[in-house]
Amino acid sequence: MKPKVFIAKPISRQVENYIAEHCEYKIWREEERIPDDILFREIQDVQGLMIPKAKVTESFIKQAPNLKIISHISVGYDTLDTDLMAKHKIIGTHTPYVLDHTVADLIFGLILSSSRRISQLDHYVKDGKWNKLDDPSFLSKDVHHATLGIIGMGRIGEQVAKRAAQGFDMNVLYYNRRPRPEVEEKYGLKRESMEQLLKKSDFVLTMVPLTEETHHLIGARELKQMKEDALLINASRGQVVDEKALIHALKEGIIGGAGLDVFEKEPVDPSNSLLKMDNVVTTPHIGSATAQAREAMALKAAENLVAGVTGGKPKNIVKE
Ligand code: DGY
Numbered sequence: 001m002k003p004k005v006f007i008a009k010p011i012s013r014q015v016e017n018y019i020a021e022h023c024e025y026k027i028w029r030e031e032e033r034i035p036d037d038i039l040f041r042e043i044q045d046v047q048g049l050m051i052p053k054a055k056v057t058e059s060f061i062k063q064a065p066n067l068k069i070i071s072h073i074s075v076g077y078d079t080l081d082t083d084l085m086a087k088h089k090i091i092g093t094h095t096p097y098v099l100d101h102t103v104a105d106l107i108f109g110l111i112l113s114s115s116r117r118i119s120q121l122d123h124y125v126k127d128g129k130w131n132k133l134d135d136p137s138f139l140s141k142d143v144h145h146a147t148l149g150i151i152g153m154g155r156i157g158e159q160v161a162k163r164a165a166q167g168f169d170m171n172v173l174y175y176n177r178r179p180r181p182e183v184e185e186k187y188g189l190k191r192e193s194m195e196q197l198l199k200k201s202d203f204v205l206t207m208v209p210l211t212e213e214t215h216h217l218i219g220a221r222e223l224k225q226m227k228e229d230a231l232l233i234n235a236s237r238g239q240v241v242d243e244k245a246l247i248h249a250l251k252e253g254i255i256g257g258a259g260l261d262v263f264e265k266e267p268v269d270p271s272n273s274l275l276k277m278d279n280v281v282t283t284p285h286i287g288s289a290t291a292q293a294r295e296a297m298a299l300k301a302a303e304n305l306v307a308g309v310t311g312g313k314p315k316n317i318v319k320e
Contacts, residue, residue, distance in 0.1 A: 003309035004066075005048035008034045009073065015298045022306045023048070043067065048309040050301050056081045061088050069308030073301040074288070075099055077318045078210040078237060092318040093304035097155065098296035103287035104159035107235050110259030111148075111203055114231045114281045115141040141202070141229065141256075143168055149201030150174045151194070151217070152208035152236070153183060160205060161187045173197045198225040203233060210237035218242065223249040229256035235287045238263040247273045250280065261287050 005019065007027040019025050026042060028034040034042075043049055043064040050071040054060070061067065061084065069091040072080065080092045113119050117140045124130060148164045150157045153176035164170040165187040173192045174180070183189055198204060204226060208214045218232070219242040226232070232255060234241050243264045249255050257279030263272070266285055274280050288297065304314035 003048065004046045005050065005305055005309060006042045006046045008039060008042075008049065008051035008054075011298050011302070012295055015295070015302050018299070019050075019302050019306065022310055048305045050305045053079050055079050056085060056090075056092075058084065061085075061090065069093065069305060069314065071301045071305035071308065071314070072318075073297050075297075076209060076237060080318060082318060091308050091314060093301070093308065093314045093316045094318050095297040095300040095304075096316055098300055099288040099293045100155045100159045102290050102293035103156045103235060104163060106261060106283070106287045107156075107160050107205060107207075107233060108163050110233050110235065110261060110281060110283070111143060111205075111231070114233070114257050114259035114279075115143050115146075115203070119281050120278050141231075143170070143203075145169050145171070146202040147171045147173060147200055148203045148205065149192070149197035150205045150207055151197065152176060152206065152214075153180045153189075154207065154209075157205075157207040158183050158187075160207065161189055165189070173201060194222070195225055198222055199227070201230060202227065203231050205233045205235075206240045207236050208240055210239050214240050216240070216242040216245075218246070220245040220248065223254055226255050228253065231255070231257045231259060233259040235261040238266065243272075243274070250274075250277055257281075261285055 002022065002024045005023045005025045007025060010029050011027065040063045045066060046064065047066050047068045048071065049067060050073060052073045054070050056070065067090050070080065072092065072094045075094050075096050077092060077094045082092060085092050121138065148170045150161060150172065153174045157174065161172045161183065164172050172187060172189045174189050175192055175194045175197045179191055184191065206218060208217065217240050223245055246258065250258060259281045260274065261283045262285050268275065275282065288294065300316065304316050307314040
């Protein structure tokens with residue numbers, strides 16, 4: 001008998017066929033997020049769950065006494081309580097590697113859009129305001145040869161560093177607990193203390209996973225250490241930046257602007273002050289949202305799922 005699994009989001013025919021070869025399965029095929037009551041009902045007799053993000057709590061686990069694996073379709077796994085899962089002998093997996101380039105591309109989009117004010121000036125043109133020849137308000141900030149400080153030098157940070165150093169002749173600094181001499185050598189990076197990185201960078205990028213240690217890693221004190229015209233870019237997790245402190249810093253001109261793909265609360269509240277600021281560029285947590293990357297993530301998640309329910313060892317078990 002095939003093991004039973006539940007897939008909590010629509011997937012491609014190719015990924016579905018792969019799962020069908022190995023498992024008895026049901027899929028949530030709607031585009032909107034699966035409501036909790038339906039999810040809880042569907043996981044009651046399954047051994048495997050594949051889901052973009054699961055908020056794993058005791059009551060969640062109670063609903064699914066046979067669950068062996070939660071296969072996350074994302075690289076970040078801050079919503080998985082790894083201790084709780086270990087206690088209940090449930091494996092957690094994620095989807096690293098396949099989205100590194102895609103997220104790095106989006107980060108560059110945020111860097112370019114916030115510095116060259118692309119989305120702001122797009123509205124300017126579309127609103128018919130382009131009537132002066134040399135409007136000084138068009139002037140923006142160079143990206144090439146500027147200094148980029150990357151906080152967190154993992155796989156995505158490395159891809160951003162490569163683009164910055166090799167494509168834009170940027171001076172790239174990084175802050176990481178563990179030195180990365182091979183990356184330093186490859187792209188001419190310099191490791192700095194957090195304070196020096198904040199002081200020297202024209203662009204500060206937070207690229208760390210969300211943990212207790214990185215929660216509000218960038219707060220009022222750190223923002224004050226940044227240059228007055230520096231731009232903060234965040235495409236990791238919203239909670240890495242203290243949003244209240246960021247709003248204050250942007251209102252008071254303590255920093256120059258921000259490019260944000262993530263927010264402390266998602267979907268972001270429409271009344272959030274960040275959405276009303278001209279010097280803030282936003283996207284709705286779409287770092288990995290290309291057709292190619294999402295397909296690769298789904299396939300990887302499916303492979304992890306199938307391994308987990310058929311007695312194999314999934315490749316991408318999350319670290320405790
Ligand atoms: C990830 O994969 O962690 C992306 O941020 C999407 O959640």
